[in-house]
Amino acid sequence: MSAEVKVLSASTRTNLEALKHHMKKLGFKYFKENAGWIDFGTRLCEKYSGIHIDPSNHVSVQLSRKCIFSMIDELDSYDKLPEAKQAILDFYEAEGIKE
Structure with missing residues (x-):
């Protein structure tokens, strides 16, 4: 049995690192x-599975097409969502993703 692993290109990896850095500055540690998908979060929680x-x-950000999902309960983080959205849109633009 083989597991298929999708390897990201060097340019995508660079763009993703830039997005991670920007999201970290916004408080998504x-x-x-x-x-x-890549999930950015402000804190961790413990569940039965870890x-x-x-x-x-x-x-949550879909890496191959424009699809963003968020669930934010913290008001400080909620106020930063417009800037987070722009950082994600900048990532998509750098990747050439239009849809």
């Missing part, structure tokens, strides 16, 4: 890449 990004304080 944690991130996780999984199945073509420690995860708090589901009520995160922004």
Whole structure:
């Protein structure tokens, strides 16, 4: 049995590192890449299956097409969502993703 792993190009990896850096400046300290998505979170929580990004304080970004999901309960983080959205849109523009 083989597991297929999608390797990101060097330019995508660079653009993603720039996005991670910007999101960290906005207070999203944690991130996780999984199945073509990257989740940014402000804090961690413990579940039965281990420690995860708090589901009520995160922004999820689809890496191959424009798709953003957020759930923010913290007012400080909520106020930063317009700047986070712009950083994500800048990532998509750098990747050449229009749809």
